[in-house]
Amino acid sequence: xxxxxxxxxxxxxxxxxxxxxxxxxxxxxxxxxxxxxxxxxxxxxxxxxxxxxxxxxxxxxxxxxxxxxxxxxxxxxxxxxxxxxxxxxxxxxxxxxxxxxxxxxxxxxxxxxxxxxxxxxxxxxxxxxxxxxxxxxxxxxxxxxxxxxxxxxxxxxxxxxxxxxxxxxxxxxxxxxxxxxxxxxxxxxxxxxxxxxxxxxxxxxxxxxxxxxxxxxxxxxxxxxxxxxxxxxxxxxxxxxxxxxxxxxxxxxxxxxxxxxxxxxxxxxxxxxxxxxxxxxxxxxxxxxxxxxxxxxxxxxxxxxxxxxxxxxxxxxxxxxxxxxxxxxxxxxxxxxxxxxxxxxxxxxxxxxxxxxxxxxxxxxxxxxxxxxxxxxxxxxxxxxxxxxxxxxxxxxxxxxxxxxxxxxxxxxxxxxxxxxxxxxxxxxxxxxxxxxxxxxxxxxxxxxxxxxxxxxxxxxxxxxxxxxxxxxxxxxxxxxxxxxxxxxxxxxxxxxxxxxxxxxxxxxxxxxxxxxxxxxxxxxxxxxxxxxxxxxxxxxxxxxxxxxxxxxxxxxxxxxxxxxxxxxxxxxxxxxxxxxxxxxxxxxxxxxxxxxxxxxxxxxxxxxxxxxxxxxxxxxxxxxxxxxxxxxxxxxxxxxxxxxxxxxxxxxxxxxxxxxxxxxxxxxxxxxxxxxxxxxxxxxxxxxxxxxxxxxxxxxxxxxxxxxxxxxxxxxxxxxxxxxxxxxxxxxxxxxxxxxxxxxxxxxxxxxxxxxxxxxxxxxxxxxxxxxxxxxxxxxxxxxxxxxxxxxxxxxxxxxxxxxxxxxxxxxxxxxxxxxxxxxxxxxxxxxxxxxxxxxxxxxxxxxxxx
Amino acid sequence: xxxxxxxxxxxxxxxxxxxxxxxxxxxxxxxxxxxxxxxxxxxxxxxxxxxxxxxxxxxxxxxxxxxxxxxxxxxxxxxxxxxxxxxxxxxxxxxxxxxxxxxxxxxxxxxxxxxxxxxxxxxxxxxxxx
Ligand code: SRM
Ligand SMILES: Cc1cc2nc3c(=O)[nH]c(=O)nc-3n(C[C@H](O)[C@H](O)[C@H](O)COP(=O)(O)OP(=O)(O)OC[C@H]3O[C@@H](n4cnc5c(N)ncnc54)[C@H](O)[C@@H]3O)c2cc1C
Ligand code: SF4
Ligand code: FES
Numbered sequence: 001x002x003x004x005x006x007x008x009x010x011x012x013x014x015x016x017x018x019x020x021x022x023x024x025x026x027x028x029x030x031x032x033x034x035x036x037x038x039x040x041x042x043x044x045x046x047x048x049x050x051x052x053x054x055x056x057x058x059x060x061x062x063x064x065x066x067x068x069x070x071x072x073x074x075x076x077x078x079x080x081x082x083x084x085x086x087x088x089x090x091x092x093x094x095x096x097x098x099x100x101x102x103x104x105x106x107x108x109x110x111x112x113x114x115x116x117x118x119x120x121x122x123x124x125x126x127x128x129x130x131x132x133x134x135x136x137x138x139x140x141x142x143x144x145x146x147x148x149x150x151x152x153x154x155x156x157x158x159x160x161x162x163x164x165x166x167x168x169x170x171x172x173x174x175x176x177x178x179x180x181x182x183x184x185x186x187x188x189x190x191x192x193x194x195x196x197x198x199x200x201x202x203x204x205x206x207x208x209x210x211x212x213x214x215x216x217x218x219x220x221x222x223x224x225x226x227x228x229x230x231x232x233x234x235x236x237x238x239x240x241x242x243x244x245x246x247x248x249x250x251x252x253x254x255x256x257x258x259x260x261x262x263x264x265x266x267x268x269x270x271x272x273x274x275x276x277x278x279x280x281x282x283x284x285x286x287x288x289x290x291x292x293x294x295x296x297x298x299x300x301x302x303x304x305x306x307x308x309x310x311x312x313x314x315x316x317x318x319x320x321x322x323x324x325x326x327x328x329x330x331x332x333x334x335x336x337x338x339x340x341x342x343x344x345x346x347x348x349x350x351x352x353x354x355x356x357x358x359x360x361x362x363x364x365x366x367x368x369x370x371x372x373x374x375x376x377x378x379x380x381x382x383x384x385x386x387x388x389x390x391x392x393x394x395x396x397x398x399x400x401x402x403x404x405x406x407x408x409x410x411x412x413x414x415x416x417x418x419x420x421x422x423x424x425x426x427x428x429x430x431x432x433x434x435x436x437x438x439x440x441x442x443x444x445x446x447x448x449x450x451x452x453x454x455x456x457x458x459x460x461x462x463x464x465x466x467x468x469x470x471x472x473x474x475x476x477x478x479x480x481x482x483x484x485x486x487x488x489x490x491x492x493x494x495x496x497x498x499x500x501x502x503x504x505x506x507x508x509x510x511x512x513x514x515x516x517x518x519x520x521x522x523x524x525x526x527x528x529x530x531x532x533x534x535x536x537x538x539x540x541x542x543x544x545x546x547x548x549x550x551x552x553x554x555x556x557x558x559x560x561x562x563x564x565x566x567x568x569x570x571x572x573x574x575x576x577x578x579x580x581x582x583x584x585x586x587x588x589x590x591x592x593x594x595x596x597x598x599x600x601x602x603x604x605x606x607x608x609x610x611x612x613x614x615x616x617x618x619x620x621x622x623x624x625x626x627x628x629x630x631x632x633x634x635x636x637x638x639x640x641x642x643x644x645x646x647x648x649x650x651x652x653x654x655x656x657x658x659x660x661x662x663x664x665x666x667x668x669x670x671x672x673x674x675x676x677x678x679x680x681x682x683x684x685x686x687x688x689x690x691x692x693x694x695x696x697x698x699x700x701x702x703x704x705x706x707x708x709x710x711x712x713x714x715x716x717x718x719x720x721x722x723x724x725x726x727x728x729x730x731x732x733x734x735x736x737x738x739x740x741x742x743x744x745x746x747x748x749x750x751x752x753x754x755x756x757x758x759x760x761x762x763x764x765x766x767x768x769x770x771x772x773x774x775x776x777x778x779x780x781x782x783x784x785x786x787x788x789x790x791x792x793x794x795x796x797x798x799x800x801x802x803x804x805x806x807x808x809x810x811x812x813x814x815x816x817x818x819x820x821x822x823x824x825x826x827x828x829x830x831x832x833x834x835x836x837x838x839x840x841x842x843x844x845x846x847x848x849x850x851x852x
Numbered sequence: 853x854x855x856x857x858x859x860x861x862x863x864x865x866x867x868x869x870x871x872x873x874x875x876x877x878x879x880x881x882x883x884x885x886x887x888x889x890x891x892x893x894x895x896x897x898x899x900x901x902x903x904x905x906x907x908x909x910x911x912x913x914x915x916x917x918x919x920x921x922x923x924x925x926x927x928x929x930x931x932x933x934x935x936x937x938x939x940x941x942x943x944x945x946x947x948x949x950x951x952x953x954x955x956x957x958x959x960x961x962x963x964x965x966x967x968x969x970x971x972x973x974x975x976x977x978x979x980x981x982x
Pocket of ligand 1: 147572604605608609610612644645698699719722
C-alpha cells in the first residue's frame with residue numbers, strides 16, 4: 001500500500017479526488033490532465049482498493065496466457081508520480097463526508113476535496129444460493145480473482161461457471177485453458193440471452209459443446225455443498241448433481257455504489273449513481289463515471305462508454321463543455337474461439353421492425369438483420385460463427401446509411417466474397433474506433449496534418465490501441481484517403497520491379513516464366529539487387545522447384561542458399577543435417593559425432609531439436625556433406641527461407657498422456673514439406689496432447705493430438721514479435737490435416753510479402769483469421785484444388801540440394817575457398833573454449849598470428 | 853572440388869607487365885563471385901558474362917575480399933546488382949553495398965575497399981597489379 005502524506009500546498013491548490021483506480025478512473029485522471037494543460041492548479045489524488053495500479057480489465061483473461069500486471073497495466077506508480085498524481089492503492093475509501101467535503105479512507109486518512117469523481121465500477125453479483133460462500137466459490141473480475149481461480153484449479157479437474165452470459169463464457173474459456181473439464185450452467189433457456197436470440201443462442205451452445213465445454217441451459221442451481229472428499233457438489237432443481245473443484249459465479253454485475261448511497265446521493269431504483277449529461281451526480285461537486293454511473297436509467301457495462309464519461313467529466317471540471325449522450329452497446333467477440341457479434345436492437349423490439357435471417361447448420365453460421373419497416377435502415381444484427389460482416393453492418397447501423405434494396409443480400413453467401421461497404425460511403429462523423437473514439441474525420445485530419453502511413457495515423461490518433469477490433473476498417477480508410485490525396489501507396493518490391501511480391505508471383509505463374517533474367521527483361525529494369533533476386537529465386541522455387549543451384553538460379557541466391565549453409569561471423573559455415581521430428585538413431589548420432597570430431601567442428605544442440613556443427617570452411621563443406629549423405633542424412637535447410645523443423649514430443653508411443661503418435665506425424669509433415677521455399681521460414685510442431693510439450697502453439701503450423709484426431713493451430717511464432725497460433729480446425733483425421741496444411745501453406749506462399757512470416761501475413765489479411773478459414777476450409781475463392789495441386793508438384797519434385805551438388809562437378813566448383821589455390825583462409829582462427837573451438841577474438845587473433 | 857587448383861598465379865610472360873594472370877574464365881561464376889589468392893592478397897572476382905541479356909559487355913571486376921563491416925574475407929560471396937545505375941556487390945554478412953567500379957561503400961563513405969583493374973585475355977583472367 002502506498003499512501004503519501006497529504007501535501008503542504010493544500011491552501012493554494014484545489015483538490016481533485018478520484019475514487020477507484022480501474023480502467024475508467026485512470027482514464028478520468030489522464031483526461032483531466034489533458035483537458036487542463038499544464039499547470040493544472042489542481043492536486044490529484046487517486047484511491048484504489050486493489051493493490052495493483054489500473055490495468056486493462058478487458059484483456060484480463062490474457063493473464064492466464066502468461067501476461068503479467070506489468071503487461072496489462074494502464075498506469076504505473078512511476079507514471080503517476082511523474083505526473084504529480086498522488087496514489088493511495090490497496091486502501092478503500094470508506095466514507096464521503098459531503099458537508100466537510102472530505103473522503104475518509106479505510107486507514108482513517110482524510111482527503112479534502114473540491115471536486116470528487118466516483119469511479120468505483122461494479123462487482124460481480126453472487127446469487128444467494130446456499131453454499132455460495134464456500135472457499136471454492138469464486139468470481140472473475142480482478143487479477144486477485146484470477147490468482148484465486150488458478151490456485152483452486154491447480155489440483156482440480158473440473159470447473160463450473162454459473163452464468164452463460166458474455167463474461168461467463170469468457171470465464172469458461174479460462175477454466176478450459178487451465179486444463180479443467182468445464183461446465184457452464186445457465187438459468188435461461190439459452191446462452192447470452194441479453195445479446196442473442198434463441199436460434200443464435202442454440203448455435204452458440206452447439207459450437208461451444210463441440211469444443212468440449214458442457215453447457216447446461218434451463219438449469220437452476222439449488223445448493224452448493226462439500227462432500228467427504230472435500231470436493232464441491234452442485235445440486236440442481238432437476239438433473240444429476242455435479243461434482244467440481246472450482247465454481248466461478250458470473251451472474252451479472254452490480255454497480256459498486258455503497259459509498260454514494262451512504263452519502264445520500266440520488267440513486268437509481270436498481271442501483272447506480274444517477275448522473276446528468278455532464279456526468280455530475282445530484283451533488284454538483286461529485287461526478288460519477290464508468291460502470292457505477294447511471295445515465296438515463298442505463299448502466300453501460302463496456303469500457304468505451306466509461307471512457308466517454310471520464311472525458312466528459314474531465315472536460316467539464318476543467319471549465320470546458322462536453323456532454324455524454326449515451327453510447328452504442330454493440331459487441332464483437334470471440335468466445336471460446338467462436339465469433340459472436342450483436343449490434344443495436346438485436347431482439348427486434350422496435351416498432352415495425354422487420355427481420356431477415358440466414359442460417360447454415362453445416363458451416364455453423366447464423367446471421368440476422370433487423371431493419372426499419374421500409375427496409376431502408378439497419379436497426380440491429382446478430383452474427384454467430386463468422387464475424388466478417390460485423391464491421392460493415394456496424395457502419396450501416398451507426399451512421400444510418402441507407403441499406404441496399406434487398407437488405408438480405410448483405411447476409412446471403414455470395415460468390416464474390418464479403419460485400420464490403422466502401423469507405424467512401426462513410427460520413428466523416430462515422431466512428432471507426434469506438435474504444436478511443438476516433439472518427440473517420442479524425443483520421444482524415446491526421447492525414448491532412450501530415451501523417452502518411454497507417455503507423456503514423458495510429459500514433460497520432462491512438463486509433464486501434466484498445467480492443468483492436470477496428471484495425472481492418474482503419475487500414476481501409478487510411479489507404480483510401482492517402483490514395484485520394486494522390487499519395488502513391490508504394491508497394492514496389494525495389495527499384496527494379498514496381499510490383500509487390502504477390503503480383504510478381506502471379507506474373508511468374510501466369511507467364512510461365514522460369515528465370516530471373518526473363519522476368520526482369522519483361523517486367524522490370526536494371527540488373528536486380530539483393531532484395532529482388534532472392535525474392536524471385538524463392539518464387540521460382542515455389543512455382544517450378546528447379547533446384548536453387550541450377551545455373552540460371554545460382555546468381556540469385558542469398559549467400560546462405562548459394563553455399564547451402566549458414567555463414568557465421570568469421571566467414572565459416574555451420575552444417576545442419578535434417579533430423580525430422582527430432583528422432584535420431586544411435587548410429588546416426590555416432591556419425592555426426594565422428595564428422596564433428598574429424599573436422600574439429602563446434603557442436604551444439606539447437607532450439608529446433610537437431611544438431612548444428614559450426615566452423616567449416618567453404619572448401620570443407622562438400623567433404624563433410626558427403627560423409628553425412630553417405631550415412632543417410634539430408635540437408636536440413638537451416639539456410640533457406642523454407643521449412644525448418646517440425647518439433648515433436650514423444651507422444652502416445654511412450655507418454656502416458658499421449659493421444660496420438662505425435663512423432664510419427666511430425667516426421668511425416670517434415671518429410672512432406674522439407675525443401676519447400678516460402679516468403680519466410682516455416683516452423684512446425686506436433687504435440688501428443690494438450691499439455692503441449694512441443695510448443696505447437698508458438699509455430700507457424702502447430703498440431704495437437706486429440707482423442708479423435710488432430711487440432712490444427714496456425715500462424716504463431718516466437719522470434720522478435722511472438723504470437724500465439726490460432727485454432728484453425730479441430731479433430732481432423734490425418735488426410736484432412738495434411739490437405740488443410742497444403743492449402744494454407746500454398747496460399748501463404750502465393751500471397752505473402754517478402755520476409756513476412758505467417759503471423760504478420762494473417763494479421764494483414766483483410767478479414768484475418770475468419771477470412772483465412774473461409775478460403776481454406778470453405779473454399780470461398782474456389783482455389784483449393786489448384787493449391788493442392790501446386791503443393792503436390794513441389795512435394796513430388798523434392799531433391800536434397802546437397803546431394804544434387806555432390807553429383808555435379810560444375811556445381812562443386814563453387815565450393816572452393818580460392819579458385820587458384822588450395823590454401824585455407826588464414827584469417828579464420830579458432831581458440832578452444834569448454835573443450836571445443838570458437839572463433840578467435842581480434843586481440844587473440846593478432847597474438848596467435850604473430851606467434852605462428 | 854579443387855579441380856583448377858593447379859593453375860597457380862603467374863606473372864604475365866612479358867615479365868615486366870603489371871598484369872597478373874589469376875585464373876581461367878571457367879573458374880568464374882556468371883553473375884556472381886569467386887575468391888582468388890594473388891601474391892598473398894585475397895581478391896574477389898565478379899563476373900558479368902555479357903551474354904546480351906542483362907549485361908551487354910563481358911566484364912570482370914576485382915575487389916579486396918575482406919568486408920570492412922565484419923573483417924571477414926567474404927566479399928566474393930555477396931550478391932551482385934545495381935542501385936541507381938551503379939553496379940554493386942552486397943556484402944553477405946551485413947549487406948552493405950560496395951561499388952564494383954570504385955570500391956566505395958554506398959552506406960558509409962568512410963569505407964572504401966581496394967579495387968584492381970581486371971580483364972580477360974585468351975580465356976584467362978588478369979588483374980593489373982599496381
Ligand atoms: C542454431 C539456432 C540457435 C541455437 O543454437 O539453438 C538458430 C540460429 C540462427 N537463427 Fe534462429 N536459431 C535457432 C532457433 C530459433 C528459434 C527456436 C525454434 O525454432 O524453436 C527461434 C524462435 C522461434 C521462431 O522462429 O518462431 C529463432 C528465431 C530466429 C529469428 C527471428 C524470426 C522472427 O520471425 O522474428 C531469426 C532472424 C530471421 O529469420 O529473420 C533467426 C536467425 C537465425 C540465424 C540463421 C541468423 C543468421 O542468419 O546467421 C542463426 C544462424 C543459424 C546457423 O545454423 O548458423 N532465428 N531461431 C537454432 C536453430 C534451429 C534449427 O535447428 O534450425
Ligand atoms: C473478464 C472481463 C472481460 C471484459 N471484456 C470487455 C470487453 O471485451 N469490452 C468492453 O468494453 N468491456 C469489457 N469488460 C468490462 C470492462 O472491463 C469494464 O466496463 C470496465 O473495466 C469498467 O471500468 P470502471 O473503471 O468503471 O470499473 P473497474 O474497472 O471495475 O474499476 C473500478 C475500481 O474501483 C475500485 N473500487 C471500488 N470501490 C472502491 C472504494 N470504495 N475505494 C477505492 N477503490 C474502489 C475497484 O477495486 C476497481 O479497481 C470486461 C470485464 C471483464 C471482467
Ligand atoms: S538468438 Fe540471435 S545470436 Fe542467438 S542464434 Fe539466434 S540469431 Fe544468433
Ligand atoms: S474499436 Fe477497440 S481499439 Fe478501436
